[in-house]
Amino acid sequence: MAASIEDVARLAGVSIATVSRALRGLPDVATATRDRVLDAATELHYVASPFAARLASGRTATVGLVVPWVNRWFFAEVIDKVETALRTSGYDLLLYNLGDARGRGRFFEQLPMRKRVDAMLIASLVMDEQEFTALGALPYPVGLLGMRRPGFLSTCIDDVAGARTAVEHLLERGHRRIGLIGGDADDPMRYTPPLSRHDGYRDALAAAGIEADPQLEAVGYFTVEGGAEAAARLLALPHRPSAIFAESDEMAYGALRSIARAGLRVPEDVAVIGFDDHVLAELMDLSTIRQPVAAQALDITTRLLAAVADPDLVDTEAVTMPTELIVRATTGTFRPGG
Amino acid sequence: MAASIEDVARLAGVSIATVSRALRGLPDVATATRDRVLDAATELHYVASPFAARLASGRTATVGLVVPWVNRWFFAEVIDKVETALRTSGYDLLLYNLGDARGRGRFFEQLPMRKRVDAMLIASLVMDEQEFTALGALPYPVGLLGMRRPGFLSTCIDDVAGARTAVEHLLERGHRRIGLIGGDADDPMRYTPPLSRHDGYRDALAAAGIEADPQLEAVGYFTVEGGAEAAARLLALPHRPSAIFAESDEMAYGALRSIARAGLRVPEDVAVIGFDDHVLAELMDLSTIRQPVAAQALDITTRLLAAVADPDLVDTEAVTMPTELIVRATTGTFRPGG
DNA sequence: CTGTTAGCGCTTTCAA
DNA sequence: TTGAAAGCGCTAACAG
Numbered sequence: 001m002a003a004s005i006e007d008v009a010r011l012a013g014v015s016i017a018t019v020s021r022a023l024r025g026l027p028d029v030a031t032a033t034r035d036r037v038l039d040a041a042t043e044l045h046y047v048a049s050p051f052a053a054r055l056a057s058g059r060t061a062t063v064g065l066v067v068p069w070v071n072r073w074f075f076a077e078v079i080d081k082v083e084t085a086l087r088t089s090g091y092d093l094l095l096y097n098l099g100d101a102r103g104r105g106r107f108f109e110q111l112p113m114r115k116r117v118d119a120m121l122i123a124s125l126v127m128d129e130q131e132f133t134a135l136g137a138l139p140y141p142v143g144l145l146g147m148r149r150p151g152f153l154s155t156c157i158d159d160v161a162g163a164r165t166a167v168e169h170l171l172e173r174g175h176r177r178i179g180l181i182g183g184d185a186d187d188p189m190r191y192t193p194p195l196s197r198h199d200g201y202r203d204a205l206a207a208a209g210i211e212a213d214p215q216l217e218a219v220g221y222f223t224v225e226g227g228a229e230a231a232a233r234l235l236a237l238p239h240r241p242s243a244i245f246a247e248s249d250e251m252a253y254g255a256l257r258s259i260a261r262a263g264l265r266v267p268e269d270v271a272v273i274g275f276d277d278h279v280l281a282e283l284m285d286l287s288t289i290r291q292p293v294a295a296q297a298l299d300i301t302t303r304l305l306a307a308v309a310d311p312d313l314v315d316t317e318a319v320t321m322p323t324e325l326i327v328r329a330t331t332g333t334f335r336p337g338g
Numbered sequence: 339m340a341a342s343i344e345d346v347a348r349l350a351g352v353s354i355a356t357v358s359r360a361l362r363g364l365p366d367v368a369t370a371t372r373d374r375v376l377d378a379a380t381e382l383h384y385v386a387s388p389f390a391a392r393l394a395s396g397r398t399a400t401v402g403l404v405v406p407w408v409n410r411w412f413f414a415e416v417i418d419k420v421e422t423a424l425r426t427s428g429y430d431l432l433l434y435n436l437g438d439a440r441g442r443g444r445f446f447e448q449l450p451m452r453k454r455v456d457a458m459l460i461a462s463l464v465m466d467e468q469e470f471t472a473l474g475a476l477p478y479p480v481g482l483l484g485m486r487r488p489g490f491l492s493t494c495i496d497d498v499a500g501a502r503t504a505v506e507h508l509l510e511r512g513h514r515r516i517g518l519i520g521g522d523a524d525d526p527m528r529y530t531p532p533l534s535r536h537d538g539y540r541d542a543l544a545a546a547g548i549e550a551d552p553q554l555e556a557v558g559y560f561t562v563e564g565g566a567e568a569a570a571r572l573l574a575l576p577h578r579p580s581a582i583f584a585e586s587d588e589m590a591y592g593a594l595r596s597i598a599r600a601g602l603r604v605p606e607d608v609a610v611i612g613f614d615d616h617v618l619a620e621l622m623d624l625s626t627i628r629q630p631v632a633a634q635a636l637d638i639t640t641r642l643l644a645a646v647a648d649p650d651l652v653d654t655e656a657v658t659m660p661t662e663l664i665v666r667a668t669t670g671t672f673r674p675g676g
Numbered sequence: 677c678t679g680t681t682a683g684c685g686c687t688t689t690c691a692a
Numbered sequence: 693t694t695g696a697a698a699g700c701g702c703t704a705a706c707a708g
Binding site: 002047049050051052054055060069070071072073076077079080083084087092093094095097099103110112114115116139224228253254257279280283 | 340385387388389390392393398407408409410411414415417418421422425430431432433435437441448450452453454477562566591592595617618621
Binding site: 352353354355356359366367368371390392393394395396 | 693694695696697699700701702
């Protein structure tokens with residue numbers, strides 16, 4: 001049986017209150033006493049029971065992280081960075097993976113983390129009024145990563161501007177017929193990037209005086225396989241696009257495969273640009289819009305923990321981080337008709 | 339303030355003990371009573387405080403998952419599958435990311451999850467006697483994913499055999515000078531695949547009567563970048579290999595890039611085979627050794643939860659799942675000298 | 677600076 | 693089938 005605070009108190013010859021204080025590094029403990037307590041704790045391999053501590057103090061030393069999927073590059077990266085930041089500050093990470101729309105529904109219905117964390121961080125979800133209200137009613141700070149909302153801590157990039165930049169890059173290269181590979185607008189998961197990146201695509205075309213052609217917008221479900229199928233559909237059009245903007249690098253990879261299998265060259269026959277600067281983008285020589293994943297994760301985690309430490313001083317200003325156009329071979333120097 | 343069990347008891351007109359029993363679905367509660375309690379709980383949006391429940395019952399309804407890294411494909415996949423399996427059974431996932439050797443050291447020194455989970459699952463670590471002893475002394479079942487050890491629940495693949503198969507495939511294709519891209523043998527993280535896959539490589543060569551040439555063994559650190567650099571070194575050898583076995587697909591991708599940049603063809607000049615069947619392997623047309631990640635994760639999680647439910651019936655037989663050779667273009671049909 | 681004591685919100689005997 | 697009451701192992705006033 002593991003040692004309890006009483007065992008330590010007995011061995012050190014003090015009361016359990018003193019043990020508690022000494023071990024937590026509170027002031028007003030004589031150095032000699034503290035040393036005796038620490039020695040006793042070490043000798044008994046004592047660690048406080050987190051549940052008892054939480055029940056008594058009300059603080060959980062845990063932050064909940066909610067992601068729509070864990071096995072997609074962006075989220076794996078986010079989990080990594082958030083976990084490290086939390087661990088460094090002495091917090092545990094409770095991971096909640098929505099997985100699909102049903103899981104998402106269950107989550108908002110039950111808010112299973114309601115009573116078990118000191119703060120919650122949610123990534124990349126489009127939420128409705130009711131959902132925001134539910135989150136806002138939680139008795140602790142809630143942070144948003146990848147979206148913004150007045151009253152909540154939030155850190156994100158400007159997805160619309162990023163997508164616009166990508167399409168403008170293609171326009172500058174002389175492309176006029178630009179295909180889009182995006183997410184499913186009706187996906188009940190309501191994941192943010194498909195919506196905002198789609199807007200950016202439309203904006204850029206409109207600014208260039210090009211009418212959007214629904215035929216050129218294919219659904220790739222944000223997966224490699226989906227991107228490949230979407231590209232195949234675009235390539236099969238009577239008048240196929242000369243360039244494709246994929247809303248994620250993973251879909252762009254799939255597109256590259258379909259283009260190659262169709263016997264076409266990149267960028268001569270079809271130029272391709274993705275979004276994210278995924279770890280393999282450089283390897284694939286894929287032009288893309290880079291977004292700072294680690295910096296976003298670190299920023300929101302740090303501010304969230306600050307809000308936990310001092311709830312009165314919550315910094316709910318939305319932080320927007322810059323994206324960057326990375327030009328590689330898939331949008332090369334080739335200009336259609338030029 | 340959130341409702342407590344007392345509020346529910348008062349509203350339902352019963353004692354808190356009855357509320358507790360009714361809500362947990364214990365037998366010996368009159369149907370009418372149970373309904374009244376459920377109604378009251380719903381009305382008050384009551385959820386039991388997990389900490390109080392844990393303190394009182396000793397059960398945490400949480401499983402700890404320890405991984406060396408979270409942002410590598412294999413582990414992201416494992417986390418996803420384990421999380422889903424746990425969630426389905428009503429367990430929370432507490433994620434612990436070692437990150438580096440220091441983090442690993444801290445973990446085994448402090449065993450921070452010691453008192454906060456009902457079971458622990460550790461993935462892909464080579465552990466020493468002392469570490470196994472520490473884990474074995476935990477008051478709950480510990481599962482191993484990707485390694486085996488008598489007395490512990492474990493599920494893994496036969497990495498040695500998988501690597502042997504990969505190299506045998508190259509040998510059958512007529513290659514005699516086969517390079518290896520692996521991990522760093524001195525890496526203090528002590529991650530399992532580099533060791534066992536290296537053994538498989540050596541075994542296959544020995545069985546074919548080929549003497550291992552240390553020059554042909556390059557360190558790629560299990561990253562794309564590392565794989566690229568390792569391949570560049572192999573290609574720069576006076577007598578370069580005609581084939582390369584990379585211990586992970588991610589390193590193989592890097593190798594493919596270096597080969598292409600060196601102006602060489604795959605598989606004519608250099609054949610390449612990886613390991614894992616990473617999500618992009620098919621896209622890259624990479625031959626590889628497929629391992630069942632989801633099946634392994636599900637198997638160990640299920641058995642671990644069974645052990646939690648009935649500690650007397652722990653099934654410590656090691657389960658070994660099959661790997662499969664997937665032949666694609668990078669080992670093509672080309673035969674050197676043939 | 678240290679000890680006493682009253683909870684934190686549940687679960688779990690034990691009695692009724 | 694239900695209720696009373698004793699903890700679970702800590703933290704946090706409050707006293708001294």
